[in-house]
Amino acid sequence: MNDMNASGFDAAASVKRLLRETRTGALASLDRDGWPYASLVQLATLHDGSPILLLSQLARHTRNIAGDRRVSLLIDERREGDELQGARASLKGHIFRVEGEADIATARRRFLARHADSAGFADFADFAFYRIEPESAHLVAGFGRIAEVPAADFLTSLAGAEEALASEEGAIAHMNADHADAIGLYATALLGAAPGAWRMTGIDPEGCDLMSDHAARRLPFDRRMASAHDVHRILVELAVKAREIAGVPAPRRDRGEAGQDDGHDHRHDRH
DSSP states (O other): OOOOOTTSOOHHHHHHHHHHHOOEEEEEEEOTTSOEEEEEEEOEEOTTSOEEEEEETTSHHHHHHHHOOEEEEEEEOOOSSSGGGSOEEEEEEEEEEOOSHHHHHHHHHHHHHHOGGGTTTTTSTTEEEEEEEEEEEEEEOSTTOEEEEEHHHHSOOOTTOHHHHHTHHHHHHHHHHHOHHHHHHIIIIIHOOOOSOOEEEEEETTEEEEEETTEEEEEEOSSOOOSHHHHHHHHHHHHHHHHHHHTOOOOOOSSOBTTBOOSOOOTTOOO
């Protein structure tokens, strides 16, 4: 277990953030002759934080993983200036094609929310979604901040959160359509990000994912979400907190919104 050490460095949290915020990575697979082969790939995550990729069946890396499912994925935070000052993690694990109509739909939705430019070929017959099942991550986050982190420490347990996950698509659509102001404040007031056209791209039991143009940020929750009501409640609380920090009054509307609890039970809302 990688607990936070005396200096306040939480290795597992760092890997979680990198996975949720990184949009591209270097995928290393094994050629048939045994030599490693690395390629640049776009990535997103499933609800538990497992990386998902959209790969062409014609690509060399796809041919490689058909023969050997062992892969490594290098991700980094792309810090400007001295690139080696930024955190990076090298994950190792096995890669599998996503199967089943429901799982493919979830992978497709979450991937395209991060990479809308891939929508034009995501449904081509020679493309498919793949998930990496990590074994561990080797994290380098600066001097004295190097750790080997087991997957169990940085993946998100989904046990008991079925209702929250089922509500994700509707909750995201509602937030993006009706509460873009709150999402913007999540990014700027709570995460210190620059102003932009911020939108929500994912929700899971431990946090939500935000994007503006090509920038992605992770907003962790202060407690685990299990139900749709939990998700609604935490988004309201975060909006209130963000407005307090930014000094922005809550807007007055006829119906409840993020940041203004209307007392309505939103567990069954599908906005």
